[in-house]
């Protein structure tokens with residue numbers, strides 16, 4: 001059985017200046033890559049064969065396969081273990097005739113049709129891509145993201161094998177593999193990586209990081225279900241922990257709510273920092289408890305900062321909470337949400353019914369500006385479906401709030417109508433979730449929405465509250481006055 005899990009594809013033009021390609025492959029093989037593909041675009045045939053022989057010596061000793069990219073003649077000349085061919089290369093049927101059944105043949109596919117044809121014609125595995133953007137190769141099609149990879153994988157027969165390629169690195173490999181877990185239990189066999197390994201300063205360290213990320217991605221445990229009373233106790237516990245630890249919540253958020261959400265974070269017990277400049281987001285990473293990305297007012301600086309901060313957060317395993325404000329309202333917002341969900345591992349997405357239906361791609365709830373027009377008749381099924389699709393916890397706000405991790409779904413019946421009459425209450429709810437995100441993400445999403453709902457009920461009851469404006473000030477006060485006991489007493493939580 002071929003192990004495709006950690007697949008090194010070479011490119012000598014990208015090799016770090018401190019080594020040559022042969023040393024790079026030796027180090028990568030010693031560190032545990034499971035298969036190697038020699039991919040050279042500029043080499044003359046003689047030099048190609050010589051290089052292939054050297055790499056074959058290394059891979060044979062480690063008992064792993066060496067495939068040759070595009071050049072069936074080179075593979076035959078050195079008796080390599082197989083080839084990888086693209087859609088414009090030698091047809092699969094001819095390659096198979098030349099190489100015989102004992103050799104591995106991989107075929108690139110960017111569409112369902114290409115993948116199906118390759119499998120029908122006897123490809124041993126499919127290289128699905130490009131998954132993300134890459135500077136290693138000029139792409140002919142826009143990257144498909146992990147969801148596009150899964151769509152191709154799910155269209156193939158259950159026994160078909162596939163890896164994905166394009167922009168894969170140690171900070172996104174876990175998500176890419178996890179995302180490929182299909183409804184019928186199938187998943188990718190692994191990820192193929194060029195620059196993240198060959199250009200790395202420290203190859204053994206990089207391969208170790210990649211292998212750990214890949215191994216985490218393959219773990220697909222179904223979480224145990226939790227009864228509402230047990231969950232309420234957990235909410236009370238995480239509230240006390242939040243007050244004791246005051247985590248730093250890094251916001252890249254919109255101009256409209258920046259001040260209110262900073263105050264809501266402080267009132268609830270967190271510590272806010274609002275910073276979007278790419279120059280500083282990396283430095284902040286080490287101290288940040290969670291990263292909140294809110295697309296309410298968009299410009300290029302914000303989006304660049306979000307992607308940069310998001311990648312750093314994924315690398316540090318800091319949870320990211322995304323608020324795709326108004327995602328269904330304009331194509332810029334929709335494409336920004338797609339860019340963020342495709343390129344980052346998002347822990348929790350919080351949105352109203354319109355935003356969540358836009359994320360799910362169903363558009364079943366319309367949007368007017370940043371507000372949903374109406375809600376959905378079946379919030380529980382909408383969040384469960386979207387969570388399964390996105391592999392993120394989904395928190396959907398409305399008259400009733402719904403939270404799901406794809407396996408466990410709950411509804412929260414707290415709040416007050418004034419929440420819908422002030423601007424920024426949804427963004428404050430996202431902030432509240434981000435304050436709790438150091439803990440189990442399902443619990444964090446419930447605790448955040450519960451805190452907002454219960455604080456709103458206390459605020460609305462106050463004698464000094466006469467309407468939305470006084471309510472907003474009182475809401476910040478009541479987030480500050482919240483206690484674990486109040487949450488336990490007032491939280492109305494149901495299992496769906």
Ligand SMILES: Cc1ncc(COP(=O)(O)OP(=O)(O)O)c(N)n1
Nearest residue numbers: 009084085086087108127128165192
């Ligand atoms: C594992 C894997 N998947 C896809 C490719 C891309 O191959 P191809 O389409 O032939 O493009 P080039 O590699 O020739 O640029 C691959 N090499 N490996």
Ligand SMILES: Cc1ncsc1CCOP(=O)(O)O
Nearest residue numbers: 130134136166167193194195
């Ligand atoms: C060969 C190839 N085919 C699709 S993307 C790609 C290059 C991937 O390189 P990297 O892993 O450096 O993004």
